[in-house]
Amino acid sequence: MSATVQDSSVMDDLVSSFIPISVSTLVPSSVVGIELFQEEQDDRRYVLYRGSDYPLEQIDLVKLRSRGVNKLYIRKNEQASYQSYLREMIDNPGANVPVSARAGALNEVVRDLLGSAFRSGDPNASVSTATYLGEQTADIVCSDQFASIDLFRVLHHDYATFTHSANVAFYAGMLAAEIGFSQEDVAQIASGGLVHDLGKLQIPDKILCKPGRLTELEFREIKMHPVTGFRQLVHREDLTEGQLMMVYQHHERVDGGGYPVGISGDEIHPWAKICAVVDVFEALTSNRPYRTPMPKRRAIEVLEHERDGYEQEFLECWKKITNKLWQS
Numbered sequence: 001m002s003a004t005v006q007d008s009s010v011m012d013d014l015v016s017s018f019i020p021i022s023v024s025t026l027v028p029s030s031v032v033g034i035e036l037f038q039e040e041q042d043d044r045r046y047v048l049y050r051g052s053d054y055p056l057e058q059i060d061l062v063k064l065r066s067r068g069v070n071k072l073y074i075r076k077n078e079q080a081s082y083q084s085y086l087r088e089m090i091d092n093p094g095a096n097v098p099v100s101a102r103a104g105a106l107n108e109v110v111r112d113l114l115g116s117a118f119r120s121g122d123p124n125a126s127v128s129t130a131t132y133l134g135e136q137t138a139d140i141v142c143s144d145q146f147a148s149i150d151l152f153r154v155l156h157h158d159y160a161t162f163t164h165s166a167n168v169a170f171y172a173g174m175l176a177a178e179i180g181f182s183q184e185d186v187a188q189i190a191s192g193g194l195v196h197d198l199g200k201l202q203i204p205d206k207i208l209c210k211p212g213r214l215t216e217l218e219f220r221e222i223k224m225h226p227v228t229g230f231r232q233l234v235h236r237e238d239l240t241e242g243q244l245m246m247v248y249q250h251h252e253r254v255d256g257g258g259y260p261v262g263i264s265g266d267e268i269h270p271w272a273k274i275c276a277v278v279d280v281f282e283a284l285t286s287n288r289p290y291r292t293p294m295p296k297r298r299a300i301e302v303l304e305h306e307r308d309g310y311e312q313e314f315l316e317c318w319k320k321i322t323n324k325l326w327q328s
Contacts, residue, residue, distance in 0.1 A: 027089060038069065089102060114194060121201060199228030210289060255308040277314050303318075
């Protein structure tokens with residue numbers, strides 16, 4: 001299998017016509033239904049790896065990973081087919097789909113659906129999407145076969161608001177499950193994580209993505225996003241109090257040093273306290289316009305240094321989860 005897609009006169013157009021997909025989202029012994037390509041970086045060519053009707057075997061995926069190949073490519077015009085493949089894996093996984101593959105598939109679907117919902121600017125679309133995805137997240141992170149390391153490996157870390165929200169949702173679900181919340185609560189907490197930053201959609205990109213230091217006025221506008229998001233959602237009957245408090249209180253701190261109100265201790269909802277820990281961790285370890293991502297160990301040190309602002313039990317539990325990264 002050695003067909004090569006190549007056209008030197010339109011190389012830039014060729015490169016832009018392909019999109020990467022994670023090898024972690026592919027399942028052994030299944031026909032993906034989409035042509036899969038590998039990139040030859042030296043001459044920017046895409047070589048056919050698997051035809052659309054040629055099954056993948058476990059040995060194929062093992063060989064890819066042993067060579068350090070973590071992503072393949074598909075044609076951009078087949079993205080909808082790829083999303084359908086992922087949705088089928090999530091909704092009807094079957095016995096041969098490992099939890100790690102479902103986690104990778106869910107991450108891609110979350111980014112696609114949440115990104116579309118956020119770009120629409122419609123809170124109704126965002127909440128509807130969040131409810132479905134929260135339930136799927138809970139089903140995975142509450143599984144006996146779930147390993148947090150599998151999810152850490154597949155997450156994206158760009159600075160888009162929907163990417164941050166997706167990661168916070170996964171992290172919040174993982175933390176809630178580890179603490180001992182019921183699967184129903186985990187689903188609602190993950191859904192709350194998906195919409196916790198909805199208020200940021202009202203902030204201009206020139207402020208959110210500003211590479212330099214924010215002015216006092218710009219910082220004040222950013223600090224209003226919990227209030228803005230809460231006002232958008234507070235009248236909805238399909239969100240619980242806990243989810244609304246994740247939106248409104250995720251920047252509050254146990255020691256009273258947060259915003260928008262500066263409440264403390266038990267005045268802060270437990271779900272908002274969960275969101276606070278993972279929100280900061282995600283922000284520190286992802287790309288930002290004004291800095292490079294912080295190593296995860298260093299991010300834990302920052303949280304530890306500011307531990308008076310967080311629920312101690314939740315912070316210790318998150319440290320336990322992330323410790324598995326260094327032991328893997």
